[in-house]
Amino acid sequence: MAEGAPRRQPTLDEVAERAGVSRSVASRALNNAPHVSRAKREAVQRVVRQLGYVPNPTARALATRQTGAAALVVSGEDPSIFADPFFAQVIVGASAALEEADLHLMLCLAASDRGRERVAELLRGKGADGVMLMALRENDPLAALAEQAEMPVVFGGRPVGSTPRWYVDADNAGGAREATEYLLSRGRRRVATLCGRLDTEAGRARYRGYRDAMLGAGIDPLPPVEADFTEAGGAAAMAALLAGHGDVDGVFAANDNMAVGALRTLREAGRPVPAEVAVVGFDDLAVARVADPPLTTVRQPITALGREMARMLVALVGGQDPTPLILPTRLVVRASA
Amino acid sequence: MAEGAPRRQPTLDEVAERAGVSRSVASRALNNAPHVSRAKREAVQRVVRQLGYVPNPTARALATRQTGAAALVVSGEDPSIFADPFFAQVIVGASAALEEADLHLMLCLAASDRGRERVAELLRGKGADGVMLMALRENDPLAALAEQAEMPVVFGGRPVGSTPRWYVDADNAGGAREATEYLLSRGRRRVATLCGRLDTEAGRARYRGYRDAMLGAGIDPLPPVEADFTEAGGAAAMAALLAGHGDVDGVFAANDNMAVGALRTLREAGRPVPAEVAVVGFDDLAVARVADPPLTTVRQPITALGREMARMLVALVGGQDPTPLILPTRLVVRASA
DNA sequence: CCGGGAACTGGAAGCGGTTCCAGTCCCGTT
DNA sequence: AACGGGACTGGAACCGCTTCCAGTTCCCGG
Numbered sequence: 132m133a134e135g136a137p138r139r140q141p142t143l144d145e146v147a148e149r150a151g152v153s154r155s156v157a158s159r160a161l162n163n164a165p166h167v168s169r170a171k172r173e174a175v176q177r178v179v180r181q182l183g184y185v186p187n188p189t190a191r192a193l194a195t196r197q198t199g200a201a202a203l204v205v206s207g208e209d210p211s212i213f214a215d216p217f218f219a220q221v222i223v224g225a226s227a228a229l230e231e232a233d234l235h236l237m238l239c240l241a242a243s244d245r246g247r248e249r250v251a252e253l254l255r256g257k258g259a260d261g262v263m264l265m266a267l268r269e270n271d272p273l274a275a276l277a278e279q280a281e282m283p284v285v286f287g288g289r290p291v292g293s294t295p296r297w298y299v300d301a302d303n304a305g306g307a308r309e310a311t312e313y314l315l316s317r318g319r320r321r322v323a324t325l326c327g328r329l330d331t332e333a334g335r336a337r338y339r340g341y342r343d344a345m346l347g348a349g350i351d352p353l354p355p356v357e358a359d360f361t362e363a364g365g366a367a368a369m370a371a372l373l374a375g376h377g378d379v380d381g382v383f384a385a386n387d388n389m390a391v392g393a394l395r396t397l398r399e400a401g402r403p404v405p406a407e408v409a410v411v412g413f414d415d416l417a418v419a420r421v422a423d424p425p426l427t428t429v430r431q432p433i434t435a436l437g438r439e440m441a442r443m444l445v446a447l448v449g450g451q452d453p454t455p456l457i458l459p460t461r462l463v464v465r466a467s468a
Numbered sequence: 469m470a471e472g473a474p475r476r477q478p479t480l481d482e483v484a485e486r487a488g489v490s491r492s493v494a495s496r497a498l499n500n501a502p503h504v505s506r507a508k509r510e511a512v513q514r515v516v517r518q519l520g521y522v523p524n525p526t527a528r529a530l531a532t533r534q535t536g537a538a539a540l541v542v543s544g545e546d547p548s549i550f551a552d553p554f555f556a557q558v559i560v561g562a563s564a565a566l567e568e569a570d571l572h573l574m575l576c577l578a579a580s581d582r583g584r585e586r587v588a589e590l591l592r593g594k595g596a597d598g599v600m601l602m603a604l605r606e607n608d609p610l611a612a613l614a615e616q617a618e619m620p621v622v623f624g625g626r627p628v629g630s631t632p633r634w635y636v637d638a639d640n641a642g643g644a645r646e647a648t649e650y651l652l653s654r655g656r657r658r659v660a661t662l663c664g665r666l667d668t669e670a671g672r673a674r675y676r677g678y679r680d681a682m683l684g685a686g687i688d689p690l691p692p693v694e695a696d697f698t699e700a701g702g703a704a705a706m707a708a709l710l711a712g713h714g715d716v717d718g719v720f721a722a723n724d725n726m727a728v729g730a731l732r733t734l735r736e737a738g739r740p741v742p743a744e745v746a747v748v749g750f751d752d753l754a755v756a757r758v759a760d761p762p763l764t765t766v767r768q769p770i771t772a773l774g775r776e777m778a779r780m781l782v783a784l785v786g787g788q789d790p791t792p793l794i795l796p797t798r799l800v801v802r803a804s805a
Numbered sequence: 806c807c808g809g810g811a812a813c814t815g816g817a818a819g820c821g822g823t824t825c826c827a828g829t830c831c832c833g834t835t
Numbered sequence: 836a837a838c839g840g841g842a843c844t845g846g847a848a849c850c851g852c853t854t855c856c857a858g859t860t861c862c863c864g865g
Contacts, residue, residue: 143823147845152845154822161822165843192822214557256477531851813858816858817855
């Protein structure tokens with residue numbers, strides 16, 4: 132906290148006065164806008180340096196009607212959803228892109244009513260210049276809020292049931308299809324899917340990809356075993372799957388967390404991977420590399436997803452009209468399949 | 469974006485006018501401050517509801533000199549440090565605590581010069597009501613910035629070489645000692661440590677804990693093999709350790725990521741865990757439970773760490789003077805040791 | 806019926822910038 | 836020497852909300 136100087140931060144008025152110019156000129160000099168003579172511009176800069184003046188962002192925000200911040204809101208019924216390393220990677224990308232545009236990142240975990248209310252206030256009260264929305268579920272109240280927001284909104288992944296104007300998504304269906312086709316191409320026939328939450332578009336799309344691949348190969352898809360994208364959920368779903376279809380020889384899990392859970396269940400059930408059951412995940416999180424056996428998985432460019440969301444938002448804030456983006460996925464073959 | 473109504477957000481003036489009161493009264497009614505008659509208070513509330521009025525946070529911030537936001541800054545020479553799931557958990561805790569105080573969370577990944585500069589501006593320009601600082605390294609430029617900041621600063625973990633006035637930390641040395649003592653108690657004698665970066669206080673403290681335990685048992689500690697807290701680093705360090713001391717029978721890794729890397733190296737080297745080499749980690753991240761074998765590790769309450777940092781900051785912002793906190797750790801025994 | 810204090814009220818002064826706009830200045834032209 | 840125009844300049848009006856303070860109003864005991 133403050134040590135010596137109880138002196139307030141210098142204001143632009145003080146800078147102007149010391150530099151012997153008016154506040155307007157000082158302001159222009161600061162933002163190096165035109166209509167400032169060389170001499171005065173330098174005078175202002177000198178005083179700024181000498182006083183260590185830093186403009187008050189709040190005042191600037193009020194005057195320009197721009198907050199200088201973008202919000203990333205992660206929906207979920209439970210804050211622990213955020214513990215998924217997926218989001219951390221998104222943030223790394225988004226943060227870098229926002230930094231380029233000199234925007235700050237506000238992070239909102241909209242996991243409670245209170246949290247959603249705060250997001251609503253943010254949206255309606257212009258508490259940020261724009262918002263990135265992720266992890267929406269079916270009938271997510273945030274979707275409605277975003278609809279009415281008079282503020283740029285970019286979706287990360289698409290919400291269920293509607294296609295927003297601006298979004299960045301991975302090719303979930305395509306990746307899932309590729310994963311399933313790979314399993315089929317290795318001679319697996321009784322291929323099941325541990326699908327993610329079907330109240331999310333990612334879960335649905337990945338299931339569609341699985342189903343299309345199966346149908347394309349002329350094999351009846353097995354009924355999806357739904358889990359919640361967590362390791363524990365994947366483990367439980369795998370157990371359920373073994374109970375119902377003990378003869379599966381291939382499993383496409385809709386994300387790596389679930390795949391790792393499945394791996395654990397299979398190990399405990401004494402079913403060697405990939406000898407008896409081949410497993411493919413989705414995401415290519417760090418855990419995929421570390422799993423035993425290392426996980427064959429569909430890599431989606433998560434950091435790029437964050438980066439592109441942020442760039443899209445920056446473009447929107449800048450008055451442009453960017454087009455939605457679908458990022459490609461790529462199968463990474465390791466030992467599990 | 470805006471669909472129909474090009475109508476601006478209503479302002480407090482409009483609310484006041486429609487409610488037939490002055491702006492001051494409207495303001496007081498809004499913040500339910502005293503000195504407003506029941507009738508007018510209700511009139512204001514009615515209009516607010518009917519207009520869907522939301523106060524402009526920027527204007528409020530300017531007037532109250534409070535931004536309504538707290539920043540969490542994560543230092544690092546590379547944004548990828550943030551991919552460590554550790555931070556996500558901190559955020560879950562911090563976010564919840566800030567929500568209670570109705571503060572927003574700004575996340576700053578100070579991984580570049582530009583990033584640090586922005587943090588500096590935040591600190592000097594009063595862009596937030598307070599700051600939480602994490603992952604500082606030796607001679608971290610952020611430490612100096614924090615020093616001069618006329619703003620509450622809470623440290624997550626202690627910086628190297630100095631003890632700040634306000635911080636929340638885990639009992640790193642104690643946890644490391646417990647881990648090492650556990651290994652010793654199980655009959656291991658050639659116990660080594662894969663220490664984390666020794667330019668961080670956490671790395672040092674955990675090394676001290678290891679050393680103290682060894683000395684306490686009358687055994688010469690092995691020279692620490694330093695790694696960077698990553699899985700890859702842990703794997704490499706383990707390889708180096710095997711090359712130098714092929715006869716180790718116990719390893720304390722200063723975090724779970726490194727422990728998992730060590731597990732991988734040991735598996736590849738054909739050294740069964742825990743039969744030949746017992747491994748203990750630190751953190752108890754999700755990966756510990758999933759590792760093969762499941763990792764015995766020192767759990768630190770990461771979410772609580774975030775929560776307590778945020779609470780401490782809230783207290784500081786509220787003018788109180790909280791005391792530093794050291795959170796206890798606890799050994800979680802699984803199969804790897 | 807009056808005095809006095811408590812409860813309310815609203816005008817006005819900020820908070821610290823940005824930006825519009827009406828002037829000034831300074832030159833090169835005519 | 837008067838003139839037109841572009842480059843500068845600074846006064847003043849915001850941006851939208853909080854809060855101080857000087858009044859008003861209201862109510863109650865005397």
